Amino acid sequence: MTPLVERLHLPTLSVSSLTTRLFFASVVLLPVLLGFSATMLDYAFKLSLETAERDALRSQVYLLLGVAEPGDTTLEMPPALTEPRFGELNSGLYGWIVDGEGHVVWQSRSTDLIPSDYFPTLTTPFEAGVKDFFSSQFNADDFYLMTYDTVWPIAGKDTEFRFVVAHSQADLKAILAAYRERLLVWVVGLAVLLVLVQTLIARWGLQPLRRLARDLERVEAGKSQSLSGQYPADIRPVTENLNKVLRAEQAQRERYRNTLGDLAHSLKTPLSVVRGQLETADSNQQEIMPVVDDQISRMSMIIDHQLRRASAQVTQNAVYARVLVKPLIERLTGAMQKVYRHKNLKIDVNINKDLPFSGDEGDLMEMAGNLIENACKYGASHVVISASIVGNDLKIHIEDDGPGVPDTIKSTILTRGARADTATSGQGIGLSVAVDILSSYGGSLQISRSSLGGASFNLSLPAYTNA
Template structure:
């Protein structure tokens, strides 16, 4: 997992989940203990009430009941009971016990003790002790209550805690996402600023970022400055190299032309020199594309360049016998340097003119993710199994036509430098070859 955002969010969720789980368990046991203590305190209070009633009534059953007026003591199996055993082994019970006795052992101590047994309506908890009245008689007093109420209360506590902590968990996850986004926002802004400022030739300002990110910004600024210097140096060297090679090549071509006019056979040398010129053109085009605005926000008017190509080819010898159609929307701009665009158009249109019978069409359309170019001709086309060979450097499928076989290879290199695609297809307009070129609206150096 390489994303810092996903890592931070997932880590926050994991730790928040652990904290919520541990906190929920601890809180449940605290609340459960409070419920248990409250239940036991209620038992103790009722035990004291029964003991007081016993003392006031001196063991008289009818008088005893008049002191214990809780309605639950009157309803059979209500879940709340009391039981008194006298010194003569006689037993007085609440009407709620109906026809049963509490299954508890006789207390042996005057200190009340709690116990849990199975009662007439399920598990119950009670308290009992030995009570000595003023006349010296000993009485066994027991008070019990069903655990159904405490079980229900515990279930309600669990449900409430689950609902509460689920809500806390959702809010915690949302807070984690928001906090992570806020913390990482300077890095996101830095990523956007690197591309924008590189395109505009501007420098990054470390003071515009938090102090934790400022050292990274300083390093990136130094790296951008170094890269700009390297790109500029590469452009200068490419231009110098092109200038340095053109002159000797022109001299060699003039010498070969002179030798040819004197009757010498220099056809092989002229072909070799032509291929050397083409290879140099391809290499220089690749260098220029690599050091140009291939990954910048360069925009070129496509119709203007297409019209330039039309004027060039229509005035040529081949252009007089062929029809060159242009279907390009006005104001359509393509993310490509003008020189690179015109070299792409020049090579593809020249190739189409070379093989077409009468018609060549250049079509351009805006696409959701960029611009698509199509160059169609009515020539013989290229069989599907031979199209890959046509894109290979020097891949000439027919040596009867003049050329070096590098035109489409140069186009492929330039299109790839802009993150685009090049495909050779059968033309559904004229039946010949279609060259389809796609140039994305945005360039991703990593992809």
């Protein structure tokens, strides 16, 4: 993300974005919630099936009770019942009656092909008037059973009988399996739909933040001076405060520029007058002219230096558009070729044409210009300038084939006013200007031995600076 957005600590849309977090939260939580809901629905459906089965078996028991008649020795049942499944072989619905001693006194025709020991003896204690519903397994088959204990007068004696109705669970299991299949499809489909809907809602809800990030990028690129457009009330205080900060920063920069311009004009005009008067001085004053002229030049250079330093400090938090490095370097080398044409210098520029610098064009020209001029001044015949992005840094290397810089004075020449060659005219502040401006960008300057045999000045500054 761009430096301005990072500096303002605004949320960014990346792998760790709010949308992504909401998406993964949905992916984690929805299965839990939907799984719990599906379990409850499955339990409720199964319970409703068992309740319906209990009611159905109770009706079947009442049917048997309604048609039973006391006989001479036991209960008698009609040959055909109104429930046809009692008369169908292996229908899954079975009925029988046992007496108090556990002997089967009647069983439905549906049990004719079933071995007599298929249904085990019911051993629960006999208790007249009690109905019991339960699930049991006979020979690996699951059944629901309903029993009803009653007393009938047989031959003038109260006799205990237990009416039993059993129904296979196969049909209910098939219904439950089909329901679970449909439930799984619906739950999965609902989960996917909810994730998609929540993702769309999150993207729609976070759209103002994306628009804010784009507007900040436009401000950083110099395409806009403030955050424009309508924002939701929730983030409107943020945008209004950001606009206040931007307006205050722009106004402060303008005030400093005006003040610095006035200072430069106020100081340089008297110096120009003095220089003009010296040029018209009589012969008696000609002998002091070189000294005065040198001091005037020194004063002018010091003023320029201090103005640049102040400007670099003022604009430290400014927002700039990208500057292409190669065209600027080529302009500087073209000027140096003219200044040092007597040396017939060969200047190689090895820089990608699209390599950007995020900062003030004048700052880059000042930094690179001082170092390129230094290389041309002290180089013998060859200067090589290269630049590239290494990690998050912009690296610029300026090499020459001159005498180089001794290790003992590498740190000294970067000090204000210090020079390695006192025989050459100059004020010795060019390198310190470069270092001051470079420091304002959080960069650094190192001096090493060049592969050409001379000095190599290596600039390093953030590729996307906070400048």
